[in-house]
Amino acid sequence: MSGVPAAAPASALSRRFxxxxxxxxxxxxxxxxxxxxMASYAPRRPPLGVPVAVTVVSAVLLLxxxxxxxxxxxxxxxxxxxxxxxxxxxxxxxxxxxxxxxIKDHVRGAPLAVVFVMLVIFALDVPLIIAFxxxxxxxxxxxxxxxxxxxxxx
Amino acid sequence: MTDVRNIQFGAVGTxxxxxxxxxxxxxxxxxxxxxxxxxxxxxxxxxxxxxALTFCHVVGGGxxxxxxxxxxxxxGPILGRLSLAARAEFTARFMPKMVLLMPTLVLMTLAAGxxxxxxxxNLSPASPNHAWLVASFCVVGVxxxxxxxxxxxxxxxxxxxxxxxxxxxxxxxxLMRRFVLTAGITGVMQVATLIIxxxxxxx
Numbered sequence: 510m511s512g513v514p515a516a517a518p519a520s521a522l523s524r525r526f527x528x529x530x531x532x533x534x535x536x537x538x539x540x541x542x543x544x545x546x547m548a549s550y551a552p553r554r555p556p557l558g559v560p561v562a563v564t565v566v567s568a569v570l571l572l573x574x575x576x577x578x579x580x581x582x583x584x585x586x587x588x589x590x591x592x593x594x595x596x597x598x599x600x601x602x603x604x605x606x607x608x609x610x611x612i613k614d615h616v617r618g619a620p621l622a623v624v625f626v627m628l629v630i631f632a633l634d635v636p637l638i639i640a641f642x643x644x645x646x647x648x649x650x651x652x653x654x655x656x657x658x659x660x661x662x663x
Numbered sequence: 664m665t666d667v668r669n670i671q672f673g674a675v676g677t678x679x680x681x682x683x684x685x686x687x688x689x690x691x692x693x694x695x696x697x698x699x700x701x702x703x704x705x706x707x708x709x710x711x712x713x714x715a716l717t718f719c720h721v722v723g724g725g726x727x728x729x730x731x732x733x734x735x736x737x738x739g740p741i742l743g744r745l746s747l748a749a750r751a752e753f754t755a756r757f758m759p760k761m762v763l764l765m766p767t768l769v770l771m772t773l774a775a776g777x778x779x780x781x782x783x784x785n786l787s788p789a790s791p792n793h794a795w796l797v798a799s800f801c802v803v804g805v806x807x808x809x810x811x812x813x814x815x816x817x818x819x820x821x822x823x824x825x826x827x828x829x830x831x832x833x834x835x836x837x838l839m840r841r842f843v844l845t846a847g848i849t850g851v852m853q854v855a856t857l858i859i860x861x862x863x864x865x866x
Contacts, residue, residue: 522833534812541807545800551786592819595689599766602701604775610708614781634702635811642816643823646834 510567527577529641532570537634540627547624550616560623564603567630571637578641585647589640596636604628686755688822704771708778716782719775724860727768728853735846747854754839755825756817769810773803785863792863799859806852809845817841 544561550556578589611624706714742750779785785792817838824830824838 521831522837530812530816534808536811538804538808541804545797545804548800549696549786549797551777553782553788588823592823595737603766603770604706606701606770607683609705610778613708613711614778633816638812639816639819642838644819646824646831 518601521648524645526581526645529574529577530638532577533574533634533638533641536567536570536630537638539563539570540630540634543567543623543627544631547620548628551616555620557623559621561629564623564626564630567634568626571630571634574637576639581655583649585644585649587650589633589644592637592643593640596639597632600635604632670837676784686822688819688826688827689762689771690759693760697763697767700713700767700771704774707775711778711782713779713782716779719771720779720785721772723775725766726858727765727772728769728856730765731849735850738848739842751825754821758822762815764817765810766815769807791866795859795863795866799856799863802852802859806849809849813841813845 535566540563543563546563547555578584605628606627608625611621616624703715704719707719724784728825742753745753780792780796784790787793821835821838824834
């Protein structure tokens, strides 16, 4: 290989996307805040108002991100799902381990339910960010040349 | 990082260099080691085994902090001064290992640490360590969001970009910039962790 190809396609950087990674990172940040609030009360039963509120906002942001991702056309979906499923496996194991620790420490009832929902969001947030970040720079199958701006809803 | 816009693997300008290394995003040979570590942490938590919990927390935390600071303060600046080809080759060999190593260390440290704090009563509101531990949760929370939401996706995206027949140097440069931008925050958080943990151990 040498030099730059004569007819190099436009850099993947020139294509604009909706703020999917940003929204999902905020969603992740919120479940981390909720997790800190819950953990800081251990081994007592934590008040659930704020953790539930941040979990709901986090879930909404995750859903918005998923919706925005699903609308992307064209998009390297093959690459997205390849990365997403392996990352999901890794983070389900990770979340499962955290959940196991909470169960082992006798967290029960509503607090356990909130922790469970937080862990589900966590296990979806991280793979979504990773898979989107990888796929946004990949060429969609069967597409060559410049790609449309998809940063605005159509 | 300086400009890596013109990285062409296997070539610098028009002069061919050593063959481009094959990049494996996740080093499969490392997975059994990760499985053993995770199984050990789970067994430690399940058995509430004080020595094993302390081992996992201290070893994992020590390595996590040391590697973070070493890479951010020593390796990063050296890497920035290497030739483009050397930087690309180093990155291709280094980053896949970090994909496995860092999440494993983080999981080991946090899971064992939380269990240890409960077992030793440090999380109790009556404990003088309670406030320090909540502070450490906040520090770890910031690091977790940076690591999981910013750095790990960039790391994996760089590896996928480098596997392409014609990697886009501009994409790699953009993604690598994240490491530089967050290195300061991570460094401060790691120093804060060292201060908090030494306070907890001596109160």
